[in-house]
Amino acid sequence: MGAIHREGPVSNRDAKILIAGAGLGGLTAAACLLIAGYDVEVYEQAPELGEIGAGVQQSANSNHVMRHIGVLDRLEAVAFRPPVTEFRIFNTGEVLQELKLAEGHESRFGGPYLQLHRADFHEILAARVIELDPAAIHLNSTATGYEESADGVTLLLADGRRINGDILIGADGIKSVIRRQIVGDIAPSYTGDAAWRLTVPTDRFRDGFLEGKSSIWVGPDKHAVVYFLRGGELLNCVMAVESDEWDTESWTEKRPWEELKGALAGWHEDIQAIIDAVDKDRCFRWALNVYEPVDNWNTARATLMGDAAHPTLPYLAQGAAMAVEDAAVLTRCIEQSSSVAGALSLYQDNRIDRTARVVRESHRNRALFHLQSVEELKAQFAKRNMDKERADWLYSYNPLTVTLEPGRVAA
Numbered sequence: 001m002g003a004i005h006r007e008g009p010v011s012n013r014d015a016k017i018l019i020a021g022a023g024l025g026g027l028t029a030a031a032c033l034l035i036a037g038y039d040v041e042v043y044e045q046a047p048e049l050g051e052i053g054a055g056v057q058q059s060a061n062s063n064h065v066m067r068h069i070g071v072l073d074r075l076e077a078v079a080f081r082p083p084v085t086e087f088r089i090f091n092t093g094e095v096l097q098e099l100k101l102a103e104g105h106e107s108r109f110g111g112p113y114l115q116l117h118r119a120d121f122h123e124i125l126a127a128r129v130i131e132l133d134p135a136a137i138h139l140n141s142t143a144t145g146y147e148e149s150a151d152g153v154t155l156l157l158a159d160g161r162r163i164n165g166d167i168l169i170g171a172d173g174i175k176s177v178i179r180r181q182i183v184g185d186i187a188p189s190y191t192g193d194a195a196w197r198l199t200v201p202t203d204r205f206r207d208g209f210l211e212g213k214s215s216i217w218v219g220p221d222k223h224a225v226v227y228f229l230r231g232g233e234l235l236n237c238v239m240a241v242e243s244d245e246w247d248t249e250s251w252t253e254k255r256p257w258e259e260l261k262g263a264l265a266g267w268h269e270d271i272q273a274i275i276d277a278v279d280k281d282r283c284f285r286w287a288l289n290v291y292e293p294v295d296n297w298n299t300a301r302a303t304l305m306g307d308a309a310h311p312t313l314p315y316l317a318q319g320a321a322m323a324v325e326d327a328a329v330l331t332r333c334i335e336q337s338s339s340v341a342g343a344l345s346l347y348q349d350n351r352i353d354r355t356a357r358v359v360r361e362s363h364r365n366r367a368l369f370h371l372q373s374v375e376e377l378k379a380q381f382a383k384r385n386m387d388k389e390r391a392d393w394l395y396s397y398n399p400l401t402v403t404l405e406p407g408r409v410a411a
């Protein structure tokens, strides 16, 4: 698609924008930029579009963007809307605190809280990009790096193709090659946590199981996040378990069911019911790494977004939401700035502290969720008000309207 006429600073008006990676972040960026009238090409390594079978939660700060790109209704049609998230003690199930996620979330923050199957989310985003420009997404296109000059940037692909553009966005995820070129190798350190992921059809549980509520079960050295998907047809569970054994950062690594059962011995009967109901050959485990936030993810014509820029532990359920926010803010910065370098610098100034805060707060939650005794859990939770904390800085952010300022913007 050629660039359509736009009002705006002359030098960015006809920019051709290359995106490496068609994950949740890259696709959202493509949709935002296409709606703004830019010429966009997305290069994805996979031979076909798709996502794995697990859940992802999206709060109002992300869903403003989903409404803007015209997919919120479609997402709502396939989502589950939880009434609350309860923080519960691992063995007794006692509720320590709750976050209000139904009407309370929407009326306070202007958008819904949705629990989505990742495959549905990805498919809806990809369909929207294809509606906006049927030729935008290029599959079987593995990025290996880029070259840049004063006149443009060239994305290098593994099969030898060289793709020219004005701006390159590295949206190529946690193992990003674009990040390696911009930032250098940043060595991850293993958290000590491995995350099991399970999805189970809900007809395998007793009627009214967990009352549709989402829950975070906290206890010594581990926690479990449980929520519903697809209007309640599926239950999604991620169990983060401290483990000395490091395995790969991959969603498709299977492990023996007996290992999971053993790791959660002594946990509440509802957690046992979930483990007992899962297909025993469908227990996946992913090693969770921590990456120190970086100070600069730009060059003159290349930038990063999503997990490529600021990989985070999932303990605030905000990694994909940050990628979505990045997409909207970056688009606004390109529209508002009179040069590519100015746009990328405005983008970084307005995103780096907020995303670093998500990384830090997620890590902080690990310590809280894994406290060693019920007494300590009760004492520490009594000092926190999760609902207010998240309202104050996290869910109340709207990437479409937040003021964009040059200079590093505190989160």
Ligand SMILES: Cc1cc2nc3c(=O)[nH]c(=O)nc-3n(C[C@H](O)[C@H](O)[C@H](O)COP(=O)(O)OP(=O)(O)OC[C@H]3O[C@@H](n4cnc5c(N)ncnc54)[C@H](O)[C@@H]3O)c2cc1C
Pocket: 020, 021, 022, 023, 024, 025, 026, 043, 044, 045, 046, 055, 056, 057, 058, 141, 142, 143, 144, 171, 172, 173, 174, 175, 176, 177, 195, 238, 286, 305, 306, 307, 308, 314, 317, 318, 319, 320, 321, 322, 323
């Ligand atoms: C257990 C767990 C639970 C989570 N829960 C939540 C949640 O509830 N809410 C939330 O907001 N976030 C959650 N997250 C985080 C979220 O999954 C990620 O932050 C999000 O998927 C990042 O999106 P992305 O587009 O940046 O990267 P990715 O989704 O990793 O997409 C990267 C894309 O780039 C492609 N690619 C990679 N390398 C290349 C290359 N060299 N060339 C071309 N293409 C390439 C990949 O194939 C992929 O399509 C969770 C994460 C985990 C591990």
